[in-house]
Amino acid sequence: MNHTCSHCVVHCMDFRIQKTVDNLLADLGIVKGSFDRVSVAGGAANFEQLETHLTLSKKLHNPSIFILTIHEDCGADAKLEDLDNARRLIKNSCPECEIRTFFVRLDGGWEEK
Numbered sequence: 001m002n003h004t005c006s007h008c009v010v011h012c013m014d015f016r017i018q019k020t021v022d023n024l025l026a027d028l029g030i031v032k033g034s035f036d037r038v039s040v041a042g043g044a045a046n047f048e049q050l051e052t053h054l055t056l057s058k059k060l061h062n063p064s065i066f067i068l069t070i071h072e073d074c075g076a077d078a079k080l081e082d083l084d085n086a087r088r089l090i091k092n093s094c095p096e097c098e099i100r101t102f103f104v105r106l107d108g109g110w111e112e113k
Contacts, residue, residue, distance in 0.1 A: 003060065003061055004061050004062045004063075005034060005035050005036055005061045005062075005063050006034070006035070006063055006064060006065055007030050007034075007035035007036070007063050007065045007066070007067060008035060008036040008038065008053075008054060008057040008058075008061075008063040008065075008066050008067070009021075009025065009030070009035050009036070009037050009038065009066075009067040009069075010038040010039075010040070010043055010044045010050060010053070010054070010066070010067070010068050010069065010086075011037075011038070011039055011043045011044075011069045011071075011104070012039070012040070012041060012042060012043035012069070012070065012071055012074060012076065012078065013039045013040060013041055014041075014071065014074065014075070016071075016106055017069075017071045017104050017106070019108070020071075020104050020105075020108050020109070020110060021069060021104065023108070024067075024069070024102060024104070024110050025067070028067070028100075030067070035063070036053075036057040036061055036063060038050075038053040038054070038057070040053070041075075041076040042070070042074060042076030042077070042078045042082075043068070043069050043070045043071065043074070043076075043078055044068035044069060044070055044078070044082065044083060044086035044101070045070050045074070045076065045077070045078030045079065045082035045083075045085075045086065046076065046078075047085065047086065047089060050068075050086055050089060050090075051089060051093075054066065054090060054093070054094075055093070058093075058094060063097075064096070064097055064098060065097065065098045065099075065100070066090055066094075066097055066098070066099045066100070067100050067102070068083060068086050068087065068090075068099065068100070068101045068102070069101070069102045069103070069104050069110075070082055070083060070103060070104070071103070071104035071105070071106065072103070072104070072105050072106055073106060080103055080113070083101040083102075083103065083113050084101075086101070087099050087101055100112065101113045
């Protein structure tokens with residue numbers, strides 16, 4: 001049995017952005033149930049959890065594309081510049097992987113960064 005997926009998606013656990021994240025993934029053509037989903041407080045800005053879960057995702061399912069998100073008004077204090085730090089963290093451990101970063105707005109929109 002093949003246990004691989006092409007994507008690993010990291011987002012905040014905040015209920016306010018769940019529908020927007022689902023819409024973003026649909027817009028990117030990422031089919032629900034076909035990727036590793038990591039939902040933690042702070043999303044990609046939670047560097048300890050990011051490193052732990054991405055290492056496991058890579059080991060268990062070998063995704064080649066990482067989708068990292070943070071959102072506005074994050075109670076875990078995620079900031080826009082955290083996306084650059086998250087990108088570097090992944091690039092250091094997985095230089096061959098594609099990394100896409102997004103800032104999610106509470107109005108239902110997003111911007112690729």
